[in-house]
Amino acid sequence: MLDTMFSEDDVIFKKELNSLLDKLLPINWDHYPDETDDFHWELSKKIKLSLSINNWIAPSWPKEYGGGGKEVTKAIILSETMAYRMSPGNDRFATRMIGPTILKYGTSLQKKKILSEITSGKVQWCQGYSEPNSGSDLASITTKGDYNEETETITINGTKIWTTLANRANRMFILVRSLPGSKRHQGLTFVVLDMNNKGITVNPIKNIAGKFSFNEVVLKDVKISSENIIGKLHEGWKIALDLLNFERSGIDYIGWAERCLDDLISYSKKNRLNKYEMIFDSGTFKKSVAILKADLESAKIMTYKAIWKKSVSDDIHMEPSMSKILATEINNKVHDYALEILKDKIGFIDEDPQNNFVQRILNHRLFFVSGGILAGTNEIQKNIIAQRGLGLPK
Amino acid sequence: MNFNINETQSMLISSAKEVLSNKYDLKLINKRIDTKSNYLPGWKELQEQGFMGMLAKESIGGYGLSFHEFSLIMEVWGTYLCSGPIIENSIAGVLTLQKYNESKFSDILKKIIRNQYVITTPLSNQFYKKGNIPEIKKIKNKMYISGSLSKVPFFELSTHIIFIAKQNNNPKIIILPTNKINIEKVIFDLLGNKLVNIYIENNNISDDNFIGNDNNTHEIIDFMMNHMIISKCSEMIGASEAVLNKTIDYIKNREQFGRSLASFQSIQHKISEIFTLISETKELSRYLSKKINSNQKKYSSLLKIKCNESLNKIIWDAHQLHGAIGFTWDYGLHLYTRKILMNKSVLGDTEFHSKILLS
Numbered sequence: 001m002l003d004t005m006f007s008e009d010d011v012i013f014k015k016e017l018n019s020l021l022d023k024l025l026p027i028n029w030d031h032y033p034d035e036t037d038d039f040h041w042e043l044s045k046k047i048k049l050s051l052s053i054n055n056w057i058a059p060s061w062p063k064e065y066g067g068g069g070k071e072v073t074k075a076i077i078l079s080e081t082m083a084y085r086m087s088p089g090n091d092r093f094a095t096r097m098i099g100p101t102i103l104k105y106g107t108s109l110q111k112k113k114i115l116s117e118i119t120s121g122k123v124q125w126c127q128g129y130s131e132p133n134s135g136s137d138l139a140s141i142t143t144k145g146d147y148n149e150e151t152e153t154i155t156i157n158g159t160k161i162w163t164t165l166a167n168r169a170n171r172m173f174i175l176v177r178s179l180p181g182s183k184r185h186q187g188l189t190f191v192v193l194d195m196n197n198k199g200i201t202v203n204p205i206k207n208i209a210g211k212f213s214f215n216e217v218v219l220k221d222v223k224i225s226s227e228n229i230i231g232k233l234h235e236g237w238k239i240a241l242d243l244l245n246f247e248r249s250g251i252d253y254i255g256w257a258e259r260c261l262d263d264l265i266s267y268s269k270k271n272r273l274n275k276y277e278m279i280f281d282s283g284t285f286k287k288s289v290a291i292l293k294a295d296l297e298s299a300k301i302m303t304y305k306a307i308w309k310k311s312v313s314d315d316i317h318m319e320p321s322m323s324k325i326l327a328t329e330i331n332n333k334v335h336d337y338a339l340e341i342l343k344d345k346i347g348f349i350d351e352d353p354q355n356n357f358v359q360r361i362l363n364h365r366l367f368f369v370s371g372g373i374l375a376g377t378n379e380i381q382k383n384i385i386a387q388r389g390l391g392l393p394k
Numbered sequence: 395m396n397f398n399i400n401e402t403q404s405m406l407i408s409s410a411k412e413v414l415s416n417k418y419d420l421k422l423i424n425k426r427i428d429t430k431s432n433y434l435p436g437w438k439e440l441q442e443q444g445f446m447g448m449l450a451k452e453s454i455g456g457y458g459l460s461f462h463e464f465s466l467i468m469e470v471w472g473t474y475l476c477s478g479p480i481i482e483n484s485i486a487g488v489l490t491l492q493k494y495n496e497s498k499f500s501d502i503l504k505k506i507i508r509n510q511y512v513i514t515t516p517l518s519n520q521f522y523k524k525g526n527i528p529e530i531k532k533i534k535n536k537m538y539i540s541g542s543l544s545k546v547p548f549f550e551l552s553t554h555i556i557f558i559a560k561q562n563n564n565p566k567i568i569i570l571p572t573n574k575i576n577i578e579k580v581i582f583d584l585l586g587n588k589l590v591n592i593y594i595e596n597n598n599i600s601d602d603n604f605i606g607n608d609n610n611t612h613e614i615i616d617f618m619m620n621h622m623i624i625s626k627c628s629e630m631i632g633a634s635e636a637v638l639n640k641t642i643d644y645i646k647n648r649e650q651f652g653r654s655l656a657s658f659q660s661i662q663h664k665i666s667e668i669f670t671l672i673s674e675t676k677e678l679s680r681y682l683s684k685k686i687n688s689n690q691k692k693y694s695s696l697l698k699i700k701c702n703e704s705l706n707k708i709i710w711d712a713h714q715l716h717g718a719i720g721f722t723w724d725y726g727l728h729l730y731t732r733k734i735l736m737n738k739s740v741l742g743d744t745e746f747h748s749k750i751l752l753s
Binding site: 002004005006071072073265280283286287289290291293294295297298299301302304305308309318322325326379381382383385386387389390392393 | 395396397642645646654656657659662663665666667669670673674675677678681685695696697699700703704744745747748749751752
């Protein structure tokens with residue numbers, strides 16, 4: 001419905017992207033992209049390389065770094081479409097977190113090296129923020145990054161946790177406490193590292209959907225050179241927060257929610273509510289789906305606004321927080337309603353082909369528990385809106 | 395893609411605020427409900443400033459504003475709980491007559507702009523309830539129209555009424571002077587505004603009373619409804635913003651347990667939720683107001699559903715945050731509550747629009 005927000009060129013781009021995905025994804029592909037699965041991972045690498053050939057990995061980045069040099073709308077379309085198609089190969093840690101951060105804070109050497117590597121489609125990034133016991137309190141991190149002036153190196157010791165795709169990634173951005181004895185937001189440094197460095201151990205953690213999507217990462221005497229510091233030594237907090245604003249648009253959740261809703265409508269047209277009517281013909285169903293659609297479209301426009309605003313201005317406080325809350329909540333609401341419609345079929349695995357749909361929705365809903373928690377819980381986002389946005393007291 | 399309001403639009407919003415902000419008085423609106431007075435805050439002020447020609451082309455003396463700009467003014471109108479046939483006059487009147495029969499209705503259009511004519515319409519009730527369609531009959535080469543129309547707003551203020559009629563079971567859109575129409579019954583809405591049921595008895599009409607032609611009647615009805623729905627939603631969003639601002643003021647100044655209410659996390663979270671809901675609804679409304687036309691019924695249905703469901707939640711949350719003071723008559727929060735509740739069914743409730751959206 002919001003398609004008219006895009007230009008003719010955007011529409012062509014979406015069409016071409018869909019054609020590419022038609023060629024690369026298996027027929028009737030409807031799995032949530034789980035790159036810990038070997039098949040998905042191989043598919044992810046293949047898709048990344050194909051995107052790279054077209055300069056589509058980061059369509060709005062400057063051409064000199066392998067980007068497409070296009071408007072931000074192309075990046076919106078890429079993320080939303082790949083989520084809708086449930087395609088692996090969209091490395092959000094690279095293109096929506098560290099990439100924009102490097103573009104803003106990186107040296108020209110870092111830009112050339114890191115951004116070009118990302119757009120080559122040959123790397124996978126992960127995010128080293130959370131730590132055991134730190135919960136939502138990012139400023140409480142304890143992982144040490146001891147700086148040695150003579151050798152111009154940082155030695156990292158500590159443990160990061162809930163690190164999505166650390167078991168696949170070959171690059172990580174990480175926040176470390178570089179100034180011994182410093183408190184809270186002070187004395188932190190933002191660095192990038194190669195996961196092949198000595199001293200890194202990755203321990204996969206099984207999630208509630210039965211997958212190993214996230215990990216514990218233990219760093220023991222990991223040595224990196226000062227070239228890997230982004231921004232200035234001990235001044236990483238602002239960069240870390242800025243990165244979160246890039247992360248929080250929630251655009252993927254919009255794509256996943258829309259796919260689920262479309263599939264539910266399709267299911268409702270093929271399945272009966274009772275012997276007299278199809279599910280779709282029920283007034284209650286129509287009303288519920290219509291409300292979800294209205295919520296989805298308004299959440300979508302907020303995610304677009306957050307991404308657009310971040311691309312044109314640094315003066316942005318509330319939009320990423322609002323769009324993150326709205327996108328993750330509507331995605332859960334849509335899946336919850338689908339589960340409500342499918343409730344009699346959950347819990348049984350039979351040979352009915354429809355059961356694939358039931359199991360998929362169930363697995364996705366379990367997985368999407370993480371949406372309201374990661375990237376700063378939705379409660380943290382509400383604090384940001386109230387305090388930084390509306391000026392209520394801390 | 396651009397979400398900014400441009401400089402001209404900002405100035406427009408500022409001037410609408412300047413005209414309307416000091417004119418409304420919650421006590422007088424309360425009194426209107428009690429005494430059935432004719433207090434219409436904002437109406438005369440906008441008329442005097444020439445706002446009735448907002449949507450009219452500059453060539454006929456109007457401001458030549460876009461519908462998007464009109465909807466921004468409707469947000470301000472809603473913020474100050476203004477009252478009067480602004481949507482009826484501007485949409486069913488100026489916008490529709492200008493688009494579909496400009497030369498035929500040029501005299502009426504000019505008189506609306508000069509505040510000599512005022513348009514009303516019961517279209518909301520006709521469209522949504524599917525009832526009360528007066529009938530046109532031809533007797534000896536003359537046409538006569540008869541039938542009832544219910545819940546006509548601002549009838550006594552209006553010089554003309556635009557409504558749907560039928561002729562041989564085909565819908566027609568008619569404009570009639572109000573001076574030969576009888577009032578059957580007077581009723582009041584939740585905010586004390588007067589609505590009337592009227593009866594048209596064998597009024598002689600001619601081709602001059604028909605808007606559109608045999609081929610575009612449905613298109614015109616959709617055009618009017620789509621624009622009226624988005625205008626009404628903008629008004630509701632403005633009212634919700636006033637509720638938010640009133641609530642923030644209250645929690646900042648109210649102390650409990652030795653500290654400001656605004657410092658409690660549960661209160662902050664509730665305010666964030668209200669703010670987020672209003673923001674997303676407003677963005678959707680502003681976007682759709684740029685895109686709407688006659689053939690996009692689904693757009694206006696989507697927005698109406700969003701407003702019906704979201705703004706309802708906002709108002710009850712605001713009451714919870716206000717505590718006992720919001721429960722009082724004099725404080726006036728109930729006026730916004732009434733406005734938002736009332737508008738849930740005006741121009742179609744969620745069930746009605748769900749069917750359109752999923753058709």
